[in-house]
Amino acid sequence: MHCVTLTKGVPDFREGQVSFDEDGHLERGDTPTVMNPNDEPALRAALQTKIRNGGTTSVMSMGPPGYGDVLREAMESVYADDLYLLSDREMAAADTWATAITVATGLKRLEPDLVFAGFKTADGETGHTGPQTAWCLDWPLVTHVVALDVDADEGVLRAKRLVEGDVDEIETVEAPLPAFVVADPEFDPSYRKAAHRLKHKDLREETRARAQNHEDHLTVWDHEDLNLDPDFIGLDGSPTIVEGVDPIPRAPAERDATMVDPSDEDAMGDVVEELTQYAGGD
Amino acid sequence: MTETDDYEHYEAVVVGAGPGGAAAAAVLAQQGVETLVLERGVDAGSKNVSGGLLFAEESAPYTLDDLFPDFREEATERPVTESYMHNVAGDQVHTIDLEDVHEAGVEYCDSVLRRKMDSWLADQVHELARETGGGLLTEVRANGLLRENGEIVGVTCDELDPIRADVVIAADGVNSELARDAGMMNWDEPDDYFQGVKAVVDMPEGAIEERFDVDDGEGASHLFAGDLFDGVRGGGFLYTNDDTLSIGTVFHLDSIADERAEPQQLLDGLLTHPLLAQWLGDDYEELEYSAKLVPDSKKVAHPSPHQGRLLLVGDAAGQMQAQGPIIKGMNHAVSAGALAAEAFVDSRTRGTSSAGDLYEQKLRSEGVMDDLRPARYRASRAVTESDAVSGFTDALVDSFVGRAGVSLLGGTVESLFNSQFLLGMIPDTKTSYVTIPQVLGEELGEPIEGGPSQVEPPDLADRIGDLTYNTDVGNPHIEVLDESYDASGTAVTACPVSAEDFGGGCYRSETVERDGTEERVVSLDTQPCVECGTCAVVADTDWEHPRGGKGVEYEQG
Numbered sequence: 112m113h114c115v116t117l118t119k120g121v122p123d124f125r126e127g128q129v130s131f132d133e134d135g136h137l138e139r140g141d142t143p144t145v146m147n148p149n150d151e152p153a154l155r156a157a158l159q160t161k162i163r164n165g166g167t168t169s170v171m172s173m174g175p176p177g178y179g180d181v182l183r184e185a186m187e188s189v190y191a192d193d194l195y196l197l198s199d200r201e202m203a204a205a206d207t208w209a210t211a212i213t214v215a216t217g218l219k220r221l222e223p224d225l226v227f228a229g230f231k232t233a234d235g236e237t238g239h240t241g242p243q244t245a246w247c248l249d250w251p252l253v254t255h256v257v258a259l260d261v262d263a264d265e266g267v268l269r270a271k272r273l274v275e276g277d278v279d280e281i282e283t284v285e286a287p288l289p290a291f292v293v294a295d296p297e298f299d300p301s302y303r304k305a306a307h308r309l310k311h312k313d314l315r316e317e318t319r320a321r322a323q324n325h326e327d328h329l330t331v332w333d334h335e336d337l338n339l340d341p342d343f344i345g346l347d348g349s350p351t352i353v354e355g356v357d358p359i360p361r362a363p364a365e366r367d368a369t370m371v372d373p374s375d376e377d378a379m380g381d382v383v384e385e386l387t388q389y390a391g392g393d
Numbered sequence: 394m395t396e397t398d399d400y401e402h403y404e405a406v407v408v409g410a411g412p413g414g415a416a417a418a419a420v421l422a423q424q425g426v427e428t429l430v431l432e433r434g435v436d437a438g439s440k441n442v443s444g445g446l447l448f449a450e451e452s453a454p455y456t457l458d459d460l461f462p463d464f465r466e467e468a469t470e471r472p473v474t475e476s477y478m479h480n481v482a483g484d485q486v487h488t489i490d491l492e493d494v495h496e497a498g499v500e501y502c503d504s505v506l507r508r509k510m511d512s513w514l515a516d517q518v519h520e521l522a523r524e525t526g527g528g529l530l531t532e533v534r535a536n537g538l539l540r541e542n543g544e545i546v547g548v549t550c551d552e553l554d555p556i557r558a559d560v561v562i563a564a565d566g567v568n569s570e571l572a573r574d575a576g577m578m579n580w581d582e583p584d585d586y587f588q589g590v591k592a593v594v595d596m597p598e599g600a601i602e603e604r605f606d607v608d609d610g611e612g613a614s615h616l617f618a619g620d621l622f623d624g625v626r627g628g629g630f631l632y633t634n635d636d637t638l639s640i641g642t643v644f645h646l647d648s649i650a651d652e653r654a655e656p657q658q659l660l661d662g663l664l665t666h667p668l669l670a671q672w673l674g675d676d677y678e679e680l681e682y683s684a685k686l687v688p689d690s691k692k693v694a695h696p697s698p699h700q701g702r703l704l705l706v707g708d709a710a711g712q713m714q715a716q717g718p719i720i721k722g723m724n725h726a727v728s729a730g731a732l733a734a735e736a737f738v739d740s741r742t743r744g745t746s747s748a749g750d751l752y753e754q755k756l757r758s759e760g761v762m763d764d765l766r767p768a769r770y771r772a773s774r775a776v777t778e779s780d781a782v783s784g785f786t787d788a789l790v791d792s793f794v795g796r797a798g799v800s801l802l803g804g805t806v807e808s809l810f811n812s813q814f815l816l817g818m819i820p821d822t823k824t825s826y827v828t829i830p831q832v833l834g835e836e837l838g839e840p841i842e843g844g845p846s847q848v849e850p851p852d853l854a855d856r857i858g859d860l861t862y863n864t865d866v867g868n869p870h871i872e873v874l875d876e877s878y879d880a881s882g883t884a885v886t887a888c889p890v891s892a893e894d895f896g897g898g899c900y901r902s903e904t905v906e907r908d909g910t911e912e913r914v915v916s917l918d919t920q921p922c923v924e925c926g927t928c929a930v931v932a933d934t935d936w937e938h939p940r941g942g943k944g945v946e947y948e949q950g
Contacts, residue, residue: 303554304401305429309528312519 112166112263115223116157116189117214117241120144120174120181121234135358144177146184150229152294154188156259157227159300161190162307162314164261169221173197173205173213176331183325190318194325195221199333201341206349207239213344214240215247216337225261225268226291230254245291253286254293258301261288273297399554400539403429403527405737406548406558408535408571410437411507412447412457413707413726414564415514418529419460420734421562422521429527429558430518431550433534433565433938435863438511439946440924441566442685444589445632445639446473446614447510448724449500454759455731456500456724461517468513469503470634471612475605479668481619482834484841486668489833494719495614504612504632504639505723506593507950532942535565537574538703545575545701551940560737560748561703564730567686568926569709570938575700578693578711580929580936583647587627587687587715588927590656590889591641592664592850593634593949595678601633604672615672618830621662625654626826629663631672637680637949638672640664643687643720645826649887650931656684656889661850670846677848681949682856684889684925687722688713690765691774698756699749704733714764721764728761791828854897857890857921865943869919871899871928872935878902878913881932888928890921897921900928 122137123129123145130141161168170185172178175198182194197217205213218226226248228241245252258271272282273295302308321328334341341347371378407418410432421428434440447469449456458464465472476495480487495502519529532552539547539555547557548571563571567586572578605613617629627644642660649656663669664677688694693711698704706712707726714721736751746754756762851859873881884900885891891898901916915932923945929936938944 303552305403305431305528305530305533305553305556306401308530308533308553309429309523312528312530313523 112160112164112225112261113169113221113223114157114160114166114225114227115169115171115195115218115221116150116153116185116191116227117244118150118154118170118172118181118185118229119147119232120172120178121147121232124233131358136356144181146181146188147229147232147234149231149233149296150185151188152296152298153227153229153292154185155300156256156292156294156298157189157225159259159302160225160261162302162310164263166224167192169193169195169223171195171197171214171217171221173202173210173217175203179326179329182329183322186325186328187318187322190314192328194329196329196331197333197337198331200345201334201339202345204346204349205344206351207235207237207243208350209344209346209348210240211243211247212348213334213337213339215244216339217332218244218248220332220337224263224288226250226289228291228293230293230295241291241293248289248291251286251290252293253284253290255295256292257281257295257297257299259292259298268292400547400557401554402547402557403427404525404558405429405527405560405562405734406431406535406556407562407564408548409564409566409707409709410434410515410518410529410531411441411511411564411566411707411726412514412723413709413730414562415511415518415730416455416457416460416727417562417564417706417730417734418518418522420455420731421737422518422525422527424734424738425525426734426738427525427527428522429556430515430522430529431533431535431548432515432529432531433941435532435942435946436508436512437515437529437531438508438950440944441507441511441950442589442591442683442947443505443507443723443950444591444630444641444643444720445470445504445506445634446502446720447505448502448721450724451498451500452760453724453728454755454761455728457514457727460727460731461514464514465501465503468510469505471504471610473502473504473612473614473632475607475611475613476616477614478616478618480830480833480838481617481621481666481668482831482838483620484667485834485838486619486841487833487836487838491614491616491719502614504614504634506634506637506639508947509950511950534938534941536570536937538571545703559702559741562706562730562733562737563703563709564706564726565709567688567708567713568924568929568936568938569705571703572705572709575703577695577698577700577705578709580926583650583930584645585689585693585711586646586930587643587689588646588649588656588684588887588889588925589641589643589687590660590682590684591639592660592679593681593683594638594640594673595680596636596638597674597676598636600674601636601638604674605633607633617663617666617668618826619834620827620831621666622659622827623652623654623662624823624827625649625652625659626823628826628830631669640669643715646686646887646927646930650883653883653886655886655892657682657853657856657892664850665846665848667841667843667846670843670848673846673848675847677850679851679856679859681859681947682851683947683950684923684927686926686930687715687720690714690725691767691770694762694765696762696766697753698729699747699752701749704736704749704752706730706733712761712765716767725761725765728759729756732756732759732761791832853890853892853895857897860921860923861946861948862920863943863946864920865939868940868943869917870937870939870944871917871919871922873915873917873932874935875933876914876916878915881915881928881934882913884928884932884934885915887931889925890923900932
């Protein structure tokens with residue numbers, strides 16, 4: 112069983128990390144790049160497959176050469192055996208379509224049995240790249256996966272999908288391998304055998320050592336390696352036109368705030384009085 | 394690992410990664426037995442509490458440093474080389490040097506903190522067991538026995554599918570769910586148990602050496618008895634760790650229940666006693682509050698701790714020796730665990746006797762059972778613990794004649810307390826815990842030096858607030874079966890994280906109106922539970938441990 116997990120480096124949007132200029136535009140240079148947090152369910156699903164079904168796991172990403180930390184983090188999460196980075200000036204500024212073409216070409220090289228992707232990136236948030244990549248590969252696409260069981264002998268996967276509606280429903284589907292899986296944030300790996308959990312511990316130790324020298328396990332491919340025409344990838348291959356970027360306006364403050372010093376007993380008494388009327392649980 | 398009917402099979406499954414489980418697993422793995430260890434805590438030691446002294450006895454068949462190289466360097470705190478007993482009466486104290494009994498037959502005695510010790514042991518055990526195809530897993534709770542045609546064939550777990558095993562070694566503690574599933578231990582009698590509560594207290598650098606007058610790398614043990622615990626039967630202890638103190642109290646659970654005593658208040662009584670001011674200084678910083686139920690081996694050490702493939706080890710088998718002021722548990726668990734493992738290996742190679750029978754024989758031939766259930770105690774108990782006799786001796790010691798006798802004894806008291814023979818006969822009555830120490834303090838005591846204590850222990854709400862919990866929301870592990878105050882009200886006081894007039898604990902009492910009449914009932918919130926098991930004994934509950942990785946997580950232990 113060979114699994115590939117797709118991941119992306121995104122700005123670290125956490126408080127204290129992210130930096131915006133006066134106009135509310137992201138200051139890319141001052142904001143660190145981290146692994147897309149929404150890829151974690153995909154990594155968990157790939158890890159579960161590696162532990163329960165054996166085989167090797169790779170991580171693939173497309174981006175600038177400085178993605179080392181992102182790939183190392185992904186390697187540690189999924190206990191990956193090797194890393195692939197699709198990196199080239201010609202690939203830069205790609206929209207989801209050009210990205211899908213590029214990534215699908217890289218995946219075909221590896222001939223995996225399963226590809227895992229997160230449900231969206233934390234920056235673009237389109238959720239398109241995974242499904243478009245599956246379309247390029249012409250593989251079955253299973254999205255919103257919350258539980259997964261891979262039957263290597265039968266050459267199929269069985270998955271539970273979270274179908275959101277008025278009432279959330281769980282749909283059980285079966286798909287032939289190779290297949291493309293988009294993991295839901297609710298994905299819950301299941302290790303009901305002691306042997307699985309022991310293997311998990313072993314892999315954690317092994318990977319920790321490997322991730323120290325993750326560059327030894329990294330393969331970088333440019334457009335020539337993948338035999339891709341620059342006209343169909345990167346900015347030139349992107350049909351999306353960005354007309355403009357508007358900063359997200361701050362939510363207007365509709366309520367007045369009164370600052371109260373907690374050590375001022377009289378003022379605190381007023382607060383309590385103010386709150387008492389809501390204390391009935393209404 | 395091999396699989397049969399979809400269930401995994403390991404040659405040996407050890408439940409619980411305390412010292413007993415670790416010793417068992419180490420011996421099994423060294424003998425090439427495929428061994429799986431299941432620990433319910435997030436880390437070994439995160440569920441475990443002990444007062445804190447680990448004895449290695451010269452006569453013991455196994456000690457932890459035999460089994461684990463570098464154990465003392467890596468996992469223990471200080472070698473405890475001094476031991477004192479303080480008999481307190483009001484503002485007087487009579488101190489006895491317990492050196493002889495502390496050191497009698499003892500190779501060494503180290504103070505330990507369980508999180509550090511047990512997690513270190515677990516790492517070693519995992520490496521050893523992994524070589525055999527097994528290993529150690531945390532956050533897995535074995536919740537019962539797997540049976541086939543009435544025979545025990547393995548364990549069931551919350552987190553894993555059932556597992557088959559040729560031998561199941563239950564080292565799952567005083568509240569062992571496997572021992573209960575087998576019908577071998579119960580929670581019926583409060584007088585089968587002690588309850589201990591402990592505070593781990595931070596010490597500034599160099600303070601231990603200075604305040605206890607010990608060299609770097611040496612430590613002291615101080616025990617306390619007398620009138621500082623409102624007549625509740627038990628005593629206090631203080632042990633020096635590397636840079637903390639373990640200070641606690643241990644009482645007979647029946648006494649706590651009968652007196653409606655609040656364990657955390659009894660502990661505070663010790664912490665704020667003027668006698669302790671010399672060691673605690675002005676800045677009291679409590680790192681952790683903890684509690685544990687302790688089986689009294691004299692009464693409940695299982696004489697035949699096995700059933701089919703199941704072998705009980707340590708607290709799960711009631712193997713906890715409390716003899717007078719000295720409490721020994723971990724060392725017996727280590728011996729028992731290793732002997733259980735040895736028994737399984739022997740039974741496999743010889744094939745004549747069962748592992749359980751061999752284990753029982755080894756416990757006897759190695760003298761473990763004699764320590765746990767001394768014949769002297771059994772012989773004298775019937776007389777000394779009867780109410781009439783204990784009332785009489787209590788009155789006698791307290792009388793003019795008794796006091797005169799105590800005074801005349803003078804220095805001889807010290808040698809009496811240091812007599813192993815006498816300690817083996819000490820009855821568990823108020824006389825030995827309260828009256829004698831108090832009379833000693835009054836008749837022979839010196840005034841306690843120094844002023845009143847500056848120590849202000851945190852209140853119960855803060856103690857609970859400082860503990861780490863991973864609450865299993867919506868899945869409480871204890872259910873009160875009879876909520877009437879008569880049946881379960883004792884839990885309100887006896888539970889170490891509950892108190893009368895305190896709303897933030899596990900148990901609360903309240904008055905409700907039903908059908909026009911007022912009823913006093915108890916209600917339960919398991920969130921602050923420290924999983925000691927007290928309420929299972931003193932109240933009417935359905936009690937289980939939380940699932941793997943859930944519940945309280947001790948940092949010190």
